[in-house]
Amino acid sequence: MTTASAPGKIILFGEHAVVSGAIALGGAIDLRASVSVQDRPGSIVVTSDDLMLRGFSLDLNSGLLSSPDAAYATRYVSAVLQEFDAHDVEVRIKSSLPASAGLGSSAAIVVAAVMAISRHQESSLSLKEIAALSFRLEKQVQDGLASPTDTALATYGGYLKISSQILPLDLPPLELVVGYTGVPHNTRSEVEKVQKLKKRYPDLFDHIFQAIGSISLRAAPLIADQNGSELGELMNINELVYACRGAGGALGAKITGAGGGGCMIAIPGPSGKETLMTAIRQAGGWPFAAKMGQEGVRLEREE
Template identity: 25%
Template structure:
């Protein structure tokens, strides 16, 4: 594909039914070792609009984040993220002191801690100020937020050593922060026995949790991700936890799309780093200006149009195929009940084109994104930015082979 050869950085991806949070537990001496992985994601349709109550559609991709955790009695907490250049050490006694400062009122055992209450304490331990918002600082802060949260529930929690590796790049809209928060949340909730050991068989001899405990993981991960991205919709944490392809609307039940064609996509890295929180704030400011200054219905109309695109995409991708060859598959099998036809491709390809233009109208485009779109359009392919925009990644559906 010419877009890949031009040095943009491209991958072919596929949505997989088994692409959910997975865990493998191995016993080592003298402590337990927990290995957890979660998939990345791409937002197919609905980014930004989903923050304001509209529908979004997203799917996991076969690029994952991996976390290894084991407990230690040496009283030191280790966090290693070699791909981000992060090597941090803290004393467990400092975490326990922080926990003692927290208000000991009644709380839901499964609820994540209050961000406003815990984050200032986590910043103090981490040694970061509010104006330090680099990837390394935010990753450390999210980890400490989750650690303080579980330590509050489990006062005798041992120190932990955590190593994180990424198979997907950061800051390009592929859900690296969501997968990171999901893996860390799952590992810490597991070691603190807030959730039980996983009992549901997943792919590749791994295990995962019941829907009830996956929801607990999602809630904690979503709270931690809000710390990283500001006003997060929760979509990334949802997809990285549950996998598959799903529609999401704030306050509504997650709807998995189970009748998908065998979707394949091309991912293109624009090589332009962007800050999700900054892009979200940009759109928020534009909406605020529209509501109170000049054109109150315009931005809202863009959100409504994006919502309509998401809902049309759900109808197109999830429509049943009446076929004698239809079969029943287990939850973890990769399967397709629709043929990926040129008709389906043409429909979603056009939806991508329109949705991308609407995102540009919101002000989250970039000249490099325009260049990539122009290049692929020569071949009848209409890519769309995925995630916050302002750079990052684009995706395009590939034509049926």
């Protein structure tokens, strides 16, 4: 059996702007997805026993997708299996990342699958090759609407500054509290909404994206200085965020990812993480702690 795991991600700033070439700042987090592959003669089977994916077992030879969760998970794994012409295998997915929540769950799965399946097929890829292939496959599955941000963070880990180039940043870990709204978002739909508005108001959006890029650049030294107060000032606010900045005492909070549901993130204030997590629960969200700047894809087991 060969097992690889890859981290989810949080984008601090620049989610929509990066699609149009502006700068985004993101980091890998300590929630991961793992993919295990082993020989299984006569079939190609993908299984999950993880609560986030609600559990399923699927024989890809039948071509049947039993649920939206099965479809979500298997589209990416199927693309990797086809890329390496892998047959007679069983693939098992485990994930601590909620699906469609803006935390890079699909990228974590595809990156972990690329490493695990390629190694099982006795093909050793460099991190650069894993990142490039994973981005191509994620873009293929998402009908061309994807940025390299999520797959790059899942591959390399740490922090990355993303624009026309992807540059690693040497920054210390940053502790956050994440609040999941429980409402899955559709990245493609949200990106399309922004792109339509950009076409209608190109000059306005050029200025907006430039401003977002400037915020991303300003954020990096604040993380380096562990300046949570000023970093919090750069964050936007929305409904669940109000609870965090009020009763929760957050230094700053914002939606992460494409929006339209998914997750918000907050920097804990002097009252600490537990107060913040309680405020999120009371506002109807699902809170959990996350640490940015974590390790990228890694081989967990090979035998």
